[in-house]
Amino acid sequence: MAGEEPKLTLELQKELDGLRESYLATTPADVTETVQRATEQLLVSGITERTLKVGTRAPEFSLPNAVGREVRLSTVLARGTAVITFYRGVW
Amino acid sequence: MRAYQKILSEIRSLGGELLAISPQTPDKSQATLLKNFLQYEVLSDVGNVVARQFGLVYPVAAEMRRIYLGFGVDLAEYNGDASWELPLPGTFIVDRSMTVRLSFVDADYTKRLEPAAILDTLRTLGGRAEA
Numbered sequence: 001m002a003g004e005e006p007k008l009t010l011e012l013q014k015e016l017d018g019l020r021e022s023y024l025a026t027t028p029a030d031v032t033e034t035v036q037r038a039t040e041q042l043l044v045s046g047i048t049e050r051t052l053k054v055g056t057r058a059p060e061f062s063l064p065n066a067v068g069r070e071v072r073l074s075t076v077l078a079r080g081t082a083v084i085t086f087y088r089g090v091w
Numbered sequence: 092m093r094a095y096q097k098i099l100s101e102i103r104s105l106g107g108e109l110l111a112i113s114p115q116t117p118d119k120s121q122a123t124l125l126k127n128f129l130q131y132e133v134l135s136d137v138g139n140v141v142a143r144q145f146g147l148v149y150p151v152a153a154e155m156r157r158i159y160l161g162f163g164v165d166l167a168e169y170n171g172d173a174s175w176e177l178p179l180p181g182t183f184i185v186d187r188s189m190t191v192r193l194s195f196v197d198a199d200y201t202k203r204l205e206p207a208a209i210l211d212t213l214r215t216l217g218g219r220a221e222a
Contacts, residue, residue: 051146
């Protein structure tokens with residue numbers, strides 16, 4: 001078994017190198033430009049002017065956590081201050 | 092996500108509790124939690140219902156959808172809805188009276204809130220949790 005390990009590692013390394021090469025080869029112009037354009041469109045859309053501002057009242061909510069248990073904002077606030085961070089996701 | 096994990100103990104010692112919210116399904120949130128060794132709540136906001144109330148939701152542009160799909164990321168599958176909407180990354184601090192005390196949103200994905208700003212706001216609120 002131990003003898004097979006270097007071979008597997010080499011194959012994985014080759015695969016990773018291949019992925020990286022194809023990423024570098026295909027990403028440049030089109031993807032980076034599109035991402036840049038989409039970011040600029042969001043900035044000019046005025047969306048950031050409509051977000052919840054300091055001094056306003058936060059909405060009450062209840063959402064399931066990673067194991068499906070409901071977490072309610074007012075319950076959290078009964079214990080302390082809530083730091084709420086929104087993220088798009090992890091893929 | 093890992094940046095927040097690093098300041099988690101400081102957040103807690105200042106009376107704060109960290110909640111991370113994404114439109115991903117609980118299963119995907121669980122994967123995020125395990126992969127990144129996170130010790131705070133990762134909540135699942137399917138359909139961006141809460142993110143919408145915070146004013147953060149936008150439709151992913153058609154040309155960006157092609158890029159996500161090109162990377163094998165089908166948001167409909169990850170998020171359990173076909174809307175192809177996402178929340179802008181943003182961080183809010185809400186005090187015990189339900190009032191927003193810090194609001195940071197940026198449409199530019201390269202800009203993130205400095206974790207120190209969170210701790211500063213918690214310090215000014217001064218509300219240490221009863222031990």
